[in-house]
Amino acid sequence: MSPITTERQGDVLVIVSNNPPVNALGAAVRQGLAAGIEEAAGDDSIKAVVIRCEGRTFFAGADITEFGKPPVEPMLPAVVDMIEACPKPVVAAIHGTALGGGLEVALGCHYRVAVPSAQLGVPEVKLGLLPGAGGTQRLPRVAGIEAAVEMCATGNPIKAARAHELGLVDAIVDEGNLAEAAIAFARDAISKGPRKARDLPIKGDPAAIEAFAQANARKFRGFDAPAANIACVEAATRLPFDEGIAFEREQFMKLIFGVQSAAQRHIFFAERKASKIDGLPEGTALRPIDKVGVIGAGTMGGGISMNFLSAGIPVTIVEMAQDALDRGTGVMRRNYESSAAKGRMTAEQVEAAMGALTPTLSLEDLADCDLIIEAVYESMDVKKEVFGKLDRIAKPGAILASNTSYLNVDEIAASTSRPGDVLGMHFFSPANVMKLLEVVRGAKTAPDTLATVMDLAKKIRKVAVVAGVCDGFIGNRMLKPRQIEAMKLLMEGATPQQIDKVHVEFGMPMGPFQMSDLAGVDIGWHRDPNRIENVRDALCAVGRWGQKTGKGFYDYDEKRNPTPSPEVQGIIDDFSAKSGATRREISNEEIVERTLYPMVNEGALILEEGMAQRASDIDVVWIYGYGWPVYRGGPMFWADTIGLKTVVEGLEKHRDAFGRDFRMSSLLTDKAAKGERFT
Numbered sequence: 001m002s003p004i005t006t007e008r009q010g011d012v013l014v015i016v017s018n019n020p021p022v023n024a025l026g027a028a029v030r031q032g033l034a035a036g037i038e039e040a041a042g043d044d045s046i047k048a049v050v051i052r053c054e055g056r057t058f059f060a061g062a063d064i065t066e067f068g069k070p071p072v073e074p075m076l077p078a079v080v081d082m083i084e085a086c087p088k089p090v091v092a093a094i095h096g097t098a099l100g101g102g103l104e105v106a107l108g109c110h111y112r113v114a115v116p117s118a119q120l121g122v123p124e125v126k127l128g129l130l131p132g133a134g135g136t137q138r139l140p141r142v143a144g145i146e147a148a149v150e151m152c153a154t155g156n157p158i159k160a161a162r163a164h165e166l167g168l169v170d171a172i173v174d175e176g177n178l179a180e181a182a183i184a185f186a187r188d189a190i191s192k193g194p195r196k197a198r199d200l201p202i203k204g205d206p207a208a209i210e211a212f213a214q215a216n217a218r219k220f221r222g223f224d225a226p227a228a229n230i231a232c233v234e235a236a237t238r239l240p241f242d243e244g245i246a247f248e249r250e251q252f253m254k255l256i257f258g259v260q261s262a263a264q265r266h267i268f269f270a271e272r273k274a275s276k277i278d279g280l281p282e283g284t285a286l287r288p289i290d291k292v293g294v295i296g297a298g299t300m301g302g303g304i305s306m307n308f309l310s311a312g313i314p315v316t317i318v319e320m321a322q323d324a325l326d327r328g329t330g331v332m333r334r335n336y337e338s339s340a341a342k343g344r345m346t347a348e349q350v351e352a353a354m355g356a357l358t359p360t361l362s363l364e365d366l367a368d369c370d371l372i373i374e375a376v377y378e379s380m381d382v383k384k385e386v387f388g389k390l391d392r393i394a395k396p397g398a399i400l401a402s403n404t405s406y407l408n409v410d411e412i413a414a415s416t417s418r419p420g421d422v423l424g425m426h427f428f429s430p431a432n433v434m435k436l437l438e439v440v441r442g443a444k445t446a447p448d449t450l451a452t453v454m455d456l457a458k459k460i461r462k463v464a465v466v467a468g469v470c471d472g473f474i475g476n477r478m479l480k481p482r483q484i485e486a487m488k489l490l491m492e493g494a495t496p497q498q499i500d501k502v503h504v505e506f507g508m509p510m511g512p513f514q515m516s517d518l519a520g521v522d523i524g525w526h527r528d529p530n531r532i533e534n535v536r537d538a539l540c541a542v543g544r545w546g547q548k549t550g551k552g553f554y555d556y557d558e559k560r561n562p563t564p565s566p567e568v569q570g571i572i573d574d575f576s577a578k579s580g581a582t583r584r585e586i587s588n589e590e591i592v593e594r595t596l597y598p599m600v601n602e603g604a605l606i607l608e609e610g611m612a613q614r615a616s617d618i619d620v621v622w623i624y625g626y627g628w629p630v631y632r633g634g635p636m637f638w639a640d641t642i643g644l645k646t647v648v649e650g651l652e653k654h655r656d657a658f659g660r661d662f663r664m665s666s667l668l669t670d671k672a673a674k675g676e677r678f679t
């Protein structure tokens with residue numbers, strides 16, 4: 001049965017799409033739309049047309065699952081042209097999210113009405129693409145150059161009210177009354193006739209394009225699609241419509257067959273797949289989470305609490321001393337206030353969030369919490385003591401979570417009488433900002449404990465990935481070989497700045513040494529400050545603890561701009577000489593092979609051991625937790641693009657340098673031998 005039906009309302013034909021979940025514009029929808037327009041055009045008793053969608057949203061775009069498959073006629077650009085060419089006025093009735101091809105269909109329509117909650121956007125750039133059904137040419141004519149370039153190049157949607165201001169929406173209509181209001185609007189439009197976007201003059205000043213491109217150059221570093229989007233909008237300002245469309249098509253085809261778009265589409269689906277838990281009994285009921293407890297009001301505990309408060313879930317936060325508690329809650333308030341100052345929330349929302357926070361010095365106050373997250377000092381003894389206490393205090397059925405970043409969650413769980421209620425919730429710093437949440441499934445974690453936390457993650461707008469119990473879980477476990485090799489390369493002749501530069505040029509937000517300086521070179525060093533066994537110890541001994549002391553692997557000025565440090569180079573040279581290493585020229589290629597290939601190998605070991613459910617989950621961890629460039633699709637997707645055989649050969653080449661502890665993944669070598677991929 002076609003997802004498209006038509007219904008007559010007097011002299012108006014209403015074309016209705018019902019293609020759950022998001023009314024993606026798959027082949028059957030396109031065929032149905034074309035047939036609906038033909039029906040309207042060929043029937044003299046029909047004077048106007050409305051296109052609307054059932055379900056939660058207006059068309060949310062082309063059907064992404066069709067990309068890369070043989071094309072099925074009619075193609076979307078042709079359908080949009082057909083709508084626009086209809087001799088009777090066509091009105092789009094928009095609710096939910098009119099996105100991508102969905103907005104392009106609406107732009108093909110002659111008029112648009114929307115409900116106040118609707119959002120309109122062209123997010124193709126986030127998939128490494130551009131609006132390829134005329135969007136880059138029609139949008140600047142309808143909404144103006146400035147809005148069009150921003151919408152196309154950032155992919156961020158706008159709200160109905162803003163769309164109305166821009167002229168992208170002709171009327172805002174009542175939430176419950178869209179269908180009727182659109183029909184009434186269509187009837188009024190009969191006397192005006194069709195108003196085709198292609199015939200409208202370009203609105204606005206073309207100089208806005210260059211200004212926008214310059215202001216955002218840093219944000220777009222490494223990506224192909226933003227520049228292509230900008231070029232298309234620019235083309236619209238100087239080319240006749242049909243030539244602009246031809247240019248758009250050419251740019252679209254270049255992007256869709258490129259690696260970047262494949263990587264970004266992979267991540268779109270990977271992110272959604274990550275929330276699916278393998279082996280969970282059908283219909284597992286979720287536990288209600290109406291109140292959360294957080295132990296520790298430091299940077300981590302405060303950030304974690306903010307996630308729940310922002311989602312309207314009350315939090316009780318516990319510290320050991322009043323001054324630490326005051327300091328922690330003070331930081332939270334300041335963070336909220338700075339969001340308000342930037343216009344991201346209102347003063348009332350700040351007060352509502354802070355009003356839902358109960359600070360306390362007593363663990364006993366956590367007795368009524370449904371979920372308790374511990375964010376205390378990273379030590380097994382301390383964690384066990386806390387969980388032992390929680391076992392006595394927490395109500396039956398409460399979920400007990402540890403924010404540990406590498407400790408054994410099974411051992412922590414064993415310090416309670418209810419290991420089924422225990423799991424890891426590893427947030428990434430700053431916890432109120434970073435999107436990743438590693439959910440660590442212990443050997444005894446109950447299915448409903450896991451399912452509840454995975455569901456809760458969505459409510460606090462995190463991307464959650466299930467990890468097994470192993471040292472460092474997925475992310476930090478893969479970080480370790482990278483850091484070890486980076487340090488070894490220093491001994492062999494590379495400099496911190498050379499290694500960092502290779503990583504930044506690869507697309508990472510920073511290199512291993514810049515990251516170390518930001519996080520604190522001294523992490524873990526204070527336990528044994530007299531020990532000076534390596535470069536890191538020596539840096540700590542002379543107060544080079546990172547950005548916080550103004551110097552680490554680099555020297556920093558007041559604005560935190562880094563410069564290479566002769567003192568650091570001296571320390572590196574000393575240790576290098578002591579280790580007996582022969583210093584040599586290190587190529588950038590070797591840095592990639594030595595620091596990134598071992599990460600892929602570690603990822604393969606993680607898969608082999610069942611510590612990640614699927615390769616794409618590993619990619620999600622690295623994109624959302626560590627800033628791996630999304631246009632490279634994550635480490636496992638990246639390995640697929642360069643070829644697993646290449647990775648294995650690179651690893652073999654450096655086996656001696658990796659040393660005796662190196663373990664090659666048999667999954668990796670098997671797949672390489674068979675010519676298979678991870679993703």
Ligand code: 3H9
Pocket residue numbers: 021022024057060061062063064065076077097099100101102104123124127129130131132133135269272273
């Ligand atoms: C485009 O339009 C190109 C044209 O310019 C040119 C053509 C020539 N296709 O996100 P959710 C699935 S490019 C296929 O969890 P939400 C999704 O995988 C497209 N499937 O829901 C998931 O499946 P599952 C431009 C799609 O309420 C299910 O729907 N448009 C598509 O949190 C529910 O999705 C976009 O980039 C699709 N287009 O968010 C919009 N969209 O249940 C992409 C979703 O099996 N979509 N699915 O895991 C979104 O941003 C969000 O899905 C949306 C709803 C905001 C709509």
